[in-house]
Amino acid sequence: DVVMSQSPLSLAVTLGQPASISCRSSQSLVHSDGSTYFNWFQQRPGQSPRRLIYKVSNRDSGVPDRFSGSGSGTDFTLKISRVEAEDVGVYYCMQGTHWPRTFGQGTKVEIK
């Protein structure tokens, strides 16, 4: 199975400051069809996970533009340009290129 490794596992950020989370996969996530099926999810306390970013850099509907995704191959990054209080939660990366689809272990974001 493809192993997804996130760093850091915990992040304390001052309101209004940027934050960055990295995710590395054990294999290339470029599919034979040319697409890279890599997603980011947010899970707020007490809620179900919610997809934020799909195919590396595409924001889902309703996701603020302070969230951005980038990367290629095996290395990916989620950036929050200015952290707000509602961004507190756990962020997961996920690959959908190889079966079984696998998630990272999660990065907990809190306010400093």
Next chain:
Amino acid sequence: EVQLVESGGGLVQPGGSLRLSCAVSGFTFRTYWMSWLRQSPGKGLEWVANIKQDGTEKNYLDSVKGRFTISRDNAKSSLYLQMDSLRVEDTAIYYCARDALTPPWGQGTLVTVSS
């Protein structure tokens, strides 16, 4: 409004069975691949199984193969997960979702396997 509502979770002894259901509204269920996922403190998020629109293709996580069966009823816009020979390590919140994991997911249903 898109809604997915899971039900059927509960407490069951090791070796027992449960059938989870997911009632869907707000989108054309029969046109989507659908998935079950689970989340536990020990293993985090896992993709359990998925099923094609007409039910002719199914994929399973290795650890549940032969014990879990995913199915669907397009007339009822419902997704199911039959779970047999349950193990302690199957304890988790189970979510249903469209296969691409497009938001939203359901709220989840808790399955606890314990003696």
